[in-house]
Amino acid sequence: MVRVGVIGCGNIGKVHSMILKELKEVRLCAMADIRIDRAEEFCRQYTEGKGHAYESLEEMLEQEELDGIHICTPHFCHVPMAERALKKGLHVFMEKPPAISRQQFEQLEKASSESGARLGICFQNRYNETTKKATELIEEGKIGALRGGRAFVTWNRNAPYYTESGWRGKLETEGGGALMNQSIHALDLLLRWLGKPIKTEASMSNHHLKGIVEVEDTLEAYMEFTQGKDPVRASFYATTAYVSDAPVLIEIAGERGFIRVEGDTVTYQEAGEMEPVIWRSKQSLVPGKSYWGSGHEACIHDFYDCVSTGKAYRNDLKSVRLTFNTMMDIYESAGSEEK
Template identity: 45%
Template sequence: MFKTAIVGCGAISKTHAEALRSVKNTELVALCDPNTEKADIRAKEYGGKVYSSLNDMLDNEKIDVLHICTPHYLHVPMALEALKRGINVLMEKPPAISHDQFAELKNTCNATNAKLGICFQNRYNGAVVEAKRLIEEKKLGKIIGARAIVTWSRSGVYYTESGWRGQIDKEGGGVLINQSIHTLDLMTYIMGAPDKVTAQSSNFHLPGIINEEDSITAYLEYKDKTAVFFATTANCKDSPVLLEFYCENGSLRLEGNSLKVTYSDNTSDFKDYTVRSETGKACWGTSHTLLIGEFYECLEKTKDFPVTLESTVPSFNTMMAVYDSAKHKKSITPGEII
C-alpha cells in the first residue's frame, strides 16, 4: 500500500485526489496547504490529516509519494525536500521556472533512489498517442513542419484572486509556462527540441494587473523543418488547442481531443478521442488518471516511468529559449543560458 500526500490544495489537487481513488494500493493520508480551509475541504471529501506546513507533514507522516500541486515557484523547493528524504514525487507542471532550478532538481534526482514524475498528462491523450505512433512509424513520411495555436481567455480576476498568478517571480512567466506549456511539450515530445528559436511576447489586455506575457509567438527552426507557435490568453473565450504536423505524404491535425489524418490523395480519417471528464478541474485532456495510474504501477513493479524530468528537457529548454529570445530580441539555441 502506497501512502500518499498532497501539498497545495487548489483546483488541480482535486483532480489528483479523484485520480487516486481509482488507483489500487494507494491511501491518501495527508493534505497540506498554508490555507488550512482549502485542505479541510479536500480532507472532508477524500480523507487525510490536514497540515499547514510541508516539513511538519513530512516529519509526522510516513509517506511513499508526495503530489505537488502548489504555485510554480514552490515546485522545485518542495520536490527537493521530499526527494532528499527518499520520498517519491509526482509534480505538476512546470518542472522548474529557471535553468538553475532545473539543474538543482536534476542533480538531486541523480543522487537519490526516489522517483520523480512530471504531470505532462496530455502525452496520454488518445489523439496524441495515435499521432505519435503514426509519425514514429512514418505512415505519412517525415515531418516537414508544424504549427501550434492556443487561444484561451483569462480575466484579471483569474490572476488577482490567486495570489501568485500574473507575478513573474512566482509563476515564472505567463501564457507560455502556464496555459500553453502542454502544447509546447507535445510539439517537442513528437519533434524534439529545435536548433534555434526566435520569439516575441506582449501583454495586450492586462497591463497593470500582470507583469508577464499574455501572448507569445515563436518560430522554431530545425535542420530539416520549421514550426510556428502562438499562444494567448487575450482571446474572448477558450478555443480548442490546435496542433498540426505537416508530413511528406499528408498531415495530422490535433484539435482539442480529436485527430484528423489527411493523406496525399486528399482522403482523410477523423476520430474524436473525447472521454468522460474526470470529476475535478476542467482542463484540456482528461489523462491525469492515466498518468497517475502508470506512475504508481511503475513504482510497484520497479519499472521506469516515462514522464521523467529528463523527458522534459526538450520542452523546458525550448520554453526557456522562447522566453530568452523574446526578452533579448535575438535568436536563441535551446539549452543556451544567457
Template identity: 25%
Template sequence: MIKVGVVGMGMGGSYGAKLHAIEGVEFSAMCARTQTTLDRRSKLYKEEIGAEPNQYLSVDDMLANETLDGVIIVTPSSTHHEIVVKVANAGINVLIDKPIDINQKNIEIIREAVDRNNVLCGVIYPNRCNSVFSGLKKIVSENLLGKPLLCDVRLKFFRDQAYYDKGGWKGTWEFDGGGSLMNQGAHPIDILCWTFGKPKSIFGSFAALNHNIETEDWASGVIEFESGVRSAITTTTCVAPKTDKQLFDFHAQEGSVYIENGKVLESSYDDILELEPCKFEHPVNDFADAIINNRPPMVSIEEASWSVNIIEGFYKSSKEGKLIYL
C-alpha cells in the same frame, strides 16, 4: 498498498481524488498553506469520495509524521525544486505538476536531489495520456506519412483579470515564471518535444495585451527541432468569448493530421487512436504504477526540461530581438 500525499490543494485537489480511485493506493495526506483550504477540501473529500487524508500545514510536518511512498507537488511553479529536495531527501518518490520548474537552474537542483537519493521523479502532462497524441507520435517516429515537416500550434484561451489576481502568483515572473507560455503553453510545447525531440532554436515575441500582469498573455514564435521539424506556435489568454481551443496542425510529405482540443478533426492516416493506445488514464495513475513496479514515470526530468528551455528561449529571443540557439 502504497501511500501517497499531495502538497497543494488547488489543482492538487483533483489529484487527490484520482489517487483515492486507484486500487492499491492510499491517499494518506494533504498539505496546504491555510487551515481554511484544508478544511474545505477535507469536507469535499469526505462527502464526495469518502477519503479522509491527514491534514498538514507544512511539508516538513507531513514528511516527519507520515510513511509515504510518493508525494505529488502542485504548488506555484517556482517552489517545486525546494519541495522536491525535501521529499527526495526523505527517500520518497515525487510527481511534479507542470512545468517542472521555471528555469534550468531550478531543474538542475531537482535532478541532483532525485539522483542523489535514488528516487523516482515524474512530471504531470495529461496530454501524454491521450491516445490521439501517442498515435501522432507513432506516425512521426515511424514515418507513416513520410518525412515529418512541420507542426503548427495555436492555443487560444481566455482568462479574465480575476484569474491572475487570485492567489497573487499567476502571471508573475517570480512564482509563475511566465504567462500564457509557461502556464498554458507548457502543455502543447511538451507534446511538441515528446513528438519531435530536442529543440534546437527559437525565435519569438511576447506581450501583455489585455491583462494587468508582469508577464505575457500573448506569445508567438517559431521553433526548430534537431530533427529538422519546424513549429509555428501562438499562445494567448486574450480570446473572448471563452471557448479555449488548442489546435495542432501536423504536416508530413504524404499527409496531414489536424487536432483540436485533443480530438482528431481530419487525418490522412486512418485509425490514429488505435496506433498506440495509452495504458493510463492520467499521469497520476502512471506514477502509482511506476512506484509499484519500480520503473521510471512517463515524463522524465530531461524531457520536462526541454519545454522549459523553449519557453526561456522565447523570452530571451523577444527581449534581445534575435534567434536563440538552445
C-alpha cells in the same frame, strides 16, 4: 500500499486527489495547504475523514509516515518542495512546470540524482488517446517525412484569475504566463513529434492586462529543426487574451499530407485522398476543465505502476528536459527581442 500526501488544495489538487482516492495501491492520508480550511475540506472529501490536514509541507512531513507526495502548489514552490521530499526518500509527483529557471532545474536534477525515490512530472497530455493516435500515424509513415508543424493555444484569463491568486502574474512566483502556465503541454507535444530545435526566435506581449500582470499574455515562436533544401520548421502561438478557452490545435505537416490534433479529434489526410479522415477519442475526462486534456488519470496510474514494478517512468525529469530548455530558449529570445 503507498502512503501519499497532497500539498496544494486548489483546482489541480482536486483532480489529483480524486484520482488518488480511487487507486487501489495508494492510501491518500494527508493534505496540506496554507489555508487549513481547504486542507480540512479535502480530507473530508478524499480520505473519508481518515486523513490529516496541515498548514505546510514541513508540518506534514514531520507528522506523517509517507512514501510519496503530490505537489500541486504555485510554481515557485515546486522545486524547493520536491527537494525536501526527495532528500527524505519520498517519491514525488509534481505539477508542471518542473522549474521556473535553469538554476532551479539544475537543483532538481541534483536532488533527484541523489535520491533513491522516484520523481514524476505531470505532462499528462502525453497520455491522451489523441496523442497516441497522432504518434501511431507519424510512426507508420502515413504522411511521409515530416516538414513542419504549428500549434495554437487560444484561451482566456482575465484579471481576477491573477489578482485573486496571490501568486499568478508575477515573474518571481509564476515564472511566466501564456507559455509556461497555459501552453507548455502544447510545446511538449510539438517537440515530441519534431525533435530538438536548432534555431528559436520569439516575441511576447501583454495586450489586455497591462499594469495588472508582469507575465506575457501572448507569445509567438519560430523554430527550425533542420536546415538546407527542405528545412523542417514550426510556428507556435499562445495567448490568454482570447474570449474563451478554445480547444488546442496542433498540426504536423508531412511531404504527403498532414495530421491535426484538435480537442478530442485527430484529422489526417494522405496525398491523393479526396477527403480527410476524422478520428475521435473515446477517452473519458476526469472532472476538471475539459481543455486540460484527459490524460491525468493515466499519467498518475502509470507513475504508481512504475513505483511498484521498478519500470522506467515516461515522465521522469530527463524526459522533460528538452521541453523545459526549449521553453527557456523561447523566453530568452523573446526577452532580448523586447529590449
